[in-house]
Amino acid sequence: MKLARSLVLIEIEEDSLLAGAKAVEQAFSAAIEEQGLAQEIRVAETGNLGIIGRGVVVVIYPEGTTYVGVTEADVPEIVSEHLLKGRPVKRLQACLAPCRDREKKGLGLTREQPRIVLKNCGIIDPESLEEAIAVGAYEAVERVLTEGISPAGVIDEVIQSGLRGRGGAGFPTGKKWSFTAPGEEKYLVCNADEGEPGTCKDRLILEGDPHRLIEGMLLAGYAIGAKKGYIYIRGEYTLPIGRMTRAIEQARANDLLGDHILGSDISFDIEIKKGAGAYVCGEETALIESIEGKRGYPRLKPPYPGQMGLRGKPTVVNNVETLANVAPIILNGADWFRSFGTKTCPGTKVYTILGHAANPGLIEVEMGTSLREIVYEYGGGIRNGKDFKAALIGGAAGAFVDEAGLDVAMDYDNLRDYSAVLGSGAILVLDEDASIVELLQGILHFFAHESCGQCATCRSGTDRLVDILSRFCSDAGTEKDLDLLLRVSKLMQEASFCPLGQSPVIPIESALRAFKQEFLDYKPVLTHS
Amino acid sequence: MLNEEVHVNEVLKKYPSATREDLLDILHDIQESDPHHYLSDAALSDVAAHLGMDLADIKGTASFYSMFSFSPRGKHVIRICDSPPCQLLGATTILQKLIDVLGIAVGETTSDGLFTLETASCLGVCGVAPAMMIDQETYGNLTPTRIAEIIEQIRREDEAS
Ligand SMILES: Cc1cc2nc3c(=O)[nH]c(=O)nc-3n(C[C@H](O)[C@H](O)[C@H](O)COP(=O)(O)O)c2cc1C
Ligand code: FES
Numbered sequence: 001m002k003l004a005r006s007l008v009l010i011e012i013e014e015d016s017l018l019a020g021a022k023a024v025e026q027a028f029s030a031a032i033e034e035q036g037l038a039q040e041i042r043v044a045e046t047g048n049l050g051i052i053g054r055g056v057v058v059v060i061y062p063e064g065t066t067y068v069g070v071t072e073a074d075v076p077e078i079v080s081e082h083l084l085k086g087r088p089v090k091r092l093q094a095c096l097a098p099c100r101d102r103e104k105k106g107l108g109l110t111r112e113q114p115r116i117v118l119k120n121c122g123i124i125d126p127e128s129l130e131e132a133i134a135v136g137a138y139e140a141v142e143r144v145l146t147e148g149i150s151p152a153g154v155i156d157e158v159i160q161s162g163l164r165g166r167g168g169a170g171f172p173t174g175k176k177w178s179f180t181a182p183g184e185e186k187y188l189v190c191n192a193d194e195g196e197p198g199t200c201k202d203r204l205i206l207e208g209d210p211h212r213l214i215e216g217m218l219l220a221g222y223a224i225g226a227k228k229g230y231i232y233i234r235g236e237y238t239l240p241i242g243r244m245t246r247a248i249e250q251a252r253a254n255d256l257l258g259d260h261i262l263g264s265d266i267s268f269d270i271e272i273k274k275g276a277g278a279y280v281c282g283e284e285t286a287l288i289e290s291i292e293g294k295r296g297y298p299r300l301k302p303p304y305p306g307q308m309g310l311r312g313k314p315t316v317v318n319n320v321e322t323l324a325n326v327a328p329i330i331l332n333g334a335d336w337f338r339s340f341g342t343k344t345c346p347g348t349k350v351y352t353i354l355g356h357a358a359n360p361g362l363i364e365v366e367m368g369t370s371l372r373e374i375v376y377e378y379g380g381g382i383r384n385g386k387d388f389k390a391a392l393i394g395g396a397a398g399a400f401v402d403e404a405g406l407d408v409a410m411d412y413d414n415l416r417d418y419s420a421v422l423g424s425g426a427i428l429v430l431d432e433d434a435s436i437v438e439l440l441q442g443i444l445h446f447f448a449h450e451s452c453g454q455c456a457t458c459r460s461g462t463d464r465l466v467d468i469l470s471r472f473c474s475d476a477g478t479e480k481d482l483d484l485l486l487r488v489s490k491l492m493q494e495a496s497f498c499p500l501g502q503s504p505v506i507p508i509e510s511a512l513r514a515f516k517q518e519f520l521d522y523k524p525v526l527t528h529s
Numbered sequence: 530m531l532n533e534e535v536h537v538n539e540v541l542k543k544y545p546s547a548t549r550e551d552l553l554d555i556l557h558d559i560q561e562s563d564p565h566h567y568l569s570d571a572a573l574s575d576v577a578a579h580l581g582m583d584l585a586d587i588k589g590t591a592s593f594y595s596m597f598s599f600s601p602r603g604k605h606v607i608r609i610c611d612s613p614p615c616q617l618l619g620a621t622t623i624l625q626k627l628i629d630v631l632g633i634a635v636g637e638t639t640s641d642g643l644f645t646l647e648t649a650s651c652l653g654v655c656g657v658a659p660a661m662m663i664d665q666e667t668y669g670n671l672t673p674t675r676i677a678e679i680i681e682q683i684r685r686e687d688e689a690s
Contacts, residue, residue, distance in 0.1 A: 014667035015657045052656035053670050197612035197651035235557065235596050236652050238665045276553050276594035279650055293549035295593040354614050354655050361656065396613060426655070428614050442613040450650060452593075 005040040006083060008032075011057040011122065013048040013207060014239060019055040020071065027075040028058075032083070041083055044131075047208030047243070049122035050362035051094065059122065066094040114340050116348050117324045118364045121208030126243055129250040132211040138256060140330040141218055145264050149330075154223040158326065160334035162346040167191055167282075167319030168394070168423045170345070170412030173326075180224045180306045181314040188221045188229040189291070189310065189317045193275055193282035195234060196395035197446060198426030201350040202320035204362055206233070206240035209324070210247035214257065214270065216323035219330055221268045224316050229268065232287050234275040244272055279450035280500050284317040285309075286452070297454045298498035321350055341367030345411035349425055353379040356386070356431040368414075372406040375429055386431040390514065394423025396443045397503035399510035400436065419513075421506060436515045437522045441469050443507050451500060458501030461492040465504055473524050482512060482519055536562045537572045541579045549580060556591055565601035566645075595649065602645040603638040605683060609661040612651040619671075620659040624648065626673040627661075630680050643687060644680070 010016075010025045028043045051057050054068035058078070065088050067078065074092060081087045124131040132138075144154065159174030180186060190213065194202045205213060217229045233241050248270050251257040259267045273291050275281055281290045285299035288310050309315020325347060329337045338346045345367040351374060354360050358380035365374065371391060375381065382388050390402045393410075399420035401408070408418050415422050430439070448462040468485045471477040489505035496502050512519070540558040544551050559572050568591060577584040591597045598606075609624055624635070627646055631639055638645040654660045657669020668679060 014654060015669050018666070018668060194653050195651060198614040198655045199651075200653045200655055203653055234653060236662065274554060274557055276557065277596035277649070278594050290553070291550065293552035293590065295590050352655060354658060355617050392613070426614070428617065430617070434617065439613055439617060442611075442616045446612055446650060 006042075007061040008041060008043045008083075009046040009059045009061065009122070009125075010043065011047070011049045011051075011059075012045040015053065016056050019069075021056045023072050024056045024058065024070050024075060027072045028079070031075050031079040035079060035084060037079075037083065044125040045127065046122050046124065047126040048204045048362075049208075050118065050204060052361045054094070057094070061123075063088070067092040068094040114348055114366055115364050116328050116337075116340065117205065117212075117321055117350055118208070118362075119328075120212065121204055124209065126208050126210055127246055129211060129247070129254060132209070136331070137211040137327075138215055140327040141215055141256070141262070143331060144219065144222065145262060145266075151223045151225060154219060154330060157330055157334050158223070161329045161337040162334070162344070163322065163325055163329060163337065164345055164412060165319055166321035166325075166349070166425070167317075168196070168397075168421075170422065173318065173322055176306065176318075177220065177224050177316060179304075180316055181308075183225075183314050185311075185313045186224055186226040187310045187313055187315040188217055188224060188226040189284075189287065189305075189315055190217055190229065190231040190320060190323055191282065191284065191287060191317055192231050192233040192237070192240070192320050193287060194237075194320075194424075195279040195282045196397065196424040196426060198352060198354050198392075198395050198428050199424040200352055201362060201425055203237060203240050204350070205320050205324050206237065207243050210244050211251065212324050212327060213244070213320060214247060214251050216326035217270060218257070218261070218268050219326050220316065220318065220323060222266055224314075226316070227267050227269070229270045230273050230291060230310070231270060232273045232275060232281075232291060235277055241272060241274065248272070278452070279446075280452040280498070283498060283500065286498070287317065288315065295452075297452055298500075300497070342409065342411045342414075344413050349410075349422070351425045351427050353427050353429065355391075355427075355429040356383050356434065357381070357429040358383040367411040368409040370407050370409055371401060371427070374410075374427060375406075379427075379429060382429065382431045384431070386433065389430045389432045389434055390436070391430060392428040392439070392507070393426070394421045394506075395426040396446045397421070397499075397506055398423045398426065399506050400514060401510070402514040404514075419510065435522075436511050436518050437469070437472055440507060440511050441466070441473060444469055444504065447500070447504050452498075455497035455501065457492055457495040458497065461488060461496070461501060462504065464488055465508070472519055472522050475522075475524050477519065477522070479520060482516065486512060534571070534575075537575050541575065544579070547580055549582065552576070552580065552582075552587070552590060553594070555579075556597055560597060564604075566603075566606055567598040567601050569601075601638075604643050604687070605663050606645045606647065607661060607663050608647045608649040608652065610650070610652045610654075610659065611648040612655075614651070614655045615659040618658045622673060623659050623661070623671045623676060626676045627680075630677055643684065 008028050012021050032041050049057050056070040058067045058070045078089050081089050120135050155174050155177050163173045164170040192202050221229050255262050257269050278296045280286045281296040283298050286296040290296040305315040341347045348364050348366050350364045352362050363378045390400045392398050392400055401420050408414055412422050444465045448466050451458045451462045453459045468481055471481050489508045493502045493505045573587050577587045631644055635646055654667050659671045660669040
């Protein structure tokens with residue numbers, strides 16, 4: 001990588017592309033050329049920066065100045081003011097709310113927003129292996145090789161770190177690896193199906209730092225004794241699939257994937273499998289069926305994939321965010337990882353803040369951060385000066401948390417105590433005017449649509465739930481119907497074959513706990529924001 | 530029909546020793562290269578023969594997945610997200626606007642064969658809710674005005690080409 005005085009990073013992801021990111025990039029290149037700065041200043045593309053809905057985002061290094069809503073017309077000014085004269089263009093500068101607000105409120109920033117998972121997202125050009133290596137990619141693999149750390153040693157470090165699965169259930173990752181049955185042939189599968197409504201965090205990693213995931217998979221594969229890994233990516237993720245494909249090719253060309261990695265006797269390769277639009281395929285056994293080219297019907301557990309998974313062989317399925325944590329843990333050690341987050345859930349969590357938040361976006365914060373902090377400091381509070389009503393945490397299979405839950409230190413355990421779930425980390429913020437009834441109806445529709453149809457309980461149960469709640473939408477619902485709604489969903493929880501049918505009870509129960517009266521008072525009008 | 534055979538054969542050639550595990554990839558490729566973005570019976574029969582599988586088995590598997598279509602679709606396929614986060618920010622209004630602008634119901638194709646309108650579960654771009662995809666492109670932060678503009682623009686581009 002040639003050294004440049006400054007680096008202009010243009011965020012290239014689906015929304016910014018739409019806002020004209022390519023044109024802005026070309027304008028920068030042209031203007032820099034024109035000013036004779038081409039030798040000193042480099043223009044590069046980067047993945048999603050986690051700033052959402054603000055048009056074209058440009059970051060200039062070494063200062064780290066972030067500009068939002070940049071158009072072609074702004075480029076000459078940025079080049080002549082910032083790059084030539086070193087004066088940032090204030091009117092385009094992003095107000096990065098969290099740090100500012102904290103300072104203003106005198107909360108004091110004890111340390112910077114810890115970035116473990118997203119550390120390089122938006123800092124490097126995700127299509128360049130050199131840049132990834134410049135910020136430390138594959139150093140953990142090197143450490144394993146030079147220090148001769150055994151597979152058991154890797155597993156032990158991950159167990160000690162306390163890392164828990166970020167795919168929803170929070171199962172201890174190191175333990176999962178250690179439970180893998182012995183065998184000649186084993187597989188590692190990365191779950192990048194990301195179908196939980198309101199979740200787009202894995203996309204950020206796939207798009208912004210693909211080599212981080214490859215390194216995590218390589219380490220995991222080594223730990224469990226798998227020579228082959230699969231990334232199952234949802235079919236809609238065109239850009240992430242492209243970025244991952246490219247990164248895998250780069251890694252192969254540089255001896256980081258394939259036979260005898262970096263001259264060692266470790267062999268591991270990765271293949272991408274594309275999903276085709278089925279929420280249930282995010283469930284690990286359904287995902288395995290889908291990789292095998294079948295309908296995505298969940299399997300009966302046990303046997304768990306660790307015993308009998310892909311092609312009947314021992315298989316570990318891990319979420320993208322989980323695997324993205326592995327390399328930093330191996331590199332920096334379990335104690336370092338444990339210095340973040342809570343005792344039982346160390347580390348960070350990537351959340352998507354959506355809905356009526358003033359600044360929707362993606363954030364990475366320590367486990368144990370309260371909903372209040374997330375909504376008010378990172379999310380900038382409620383838009384249009386309205387009041388907070390509730391948040392739906394964890395997607396469709398998540399729970400409504402009202403004001404009383406704002407101060408729960410969120411991690412997998414503390415939320416469970418509150419009958420809620422952290423799930424995938426989707427946080428849908430609702431303002432005072434949002435209708436819980438309509439939202440719940442939307443959720444129940446989602447389940448009815450996505451029920452895979454394998455078991456009758458879920459297939460007809462999800463339809464039944466929609467029917468019952470519809471009575472309120474035609475103003476005919478009574479308290480009895482609410483009892484029935486709860487009863488049916490509890491029955492489904494007990495009798496459904498897979499976790500999909502067991503899930504609707506979570507949003508239903510939490511909605512009724514805090515907002516029962518709203519259902520009884522509901523007057524059907526279609527409200528739009 | 531002849532045309533169709535050609536693109537199916539082209540795809541199958543890329544998978545010389547294919548097994549059942551390649552099925553979804555093959556179906557994706559065929560659907561993407563089909564001018565009407567669908568899997569015809571003829572195409573599915575060819576895939577069955579290539580993989581040595583039953584046609585019924587192939588159909589049964591493919592029909593499980595919502596991204597596959599078994600009837601011809603328009604030149605552009607619009608998939609609008611109807612999951613709760615998008616709904617909360619007005620997806621229902623956006624869908625209604627699409628229905629009005631295109632003059633078709635969900636699942637239908639415009640008479641000029643240009644657009645097919647479909648709903649979909651969360652597309653994974655919730656940060657820019659309400660959102661939709663037209664073919665491989667994502668469109669976010671939709672408003673009724675923008676819908677009219679987007680459709681108009683695609684129509685114009687199509688006329689020009
Ligand atoms: C209906 C359903 C959908 C799921 N969708 C996803 C998903 O999109 N991504 C994911 O990582 N896990 C998903 N899971 C959880 C997986 O079954 C599995 O627990 C997870 O991939 C394990 O990875 P982890 O241990 O790293 O969290 C889903 C589970 C269910 C029941
Ligand atoms: S909820 Fe609409 S894209 Fe995710």
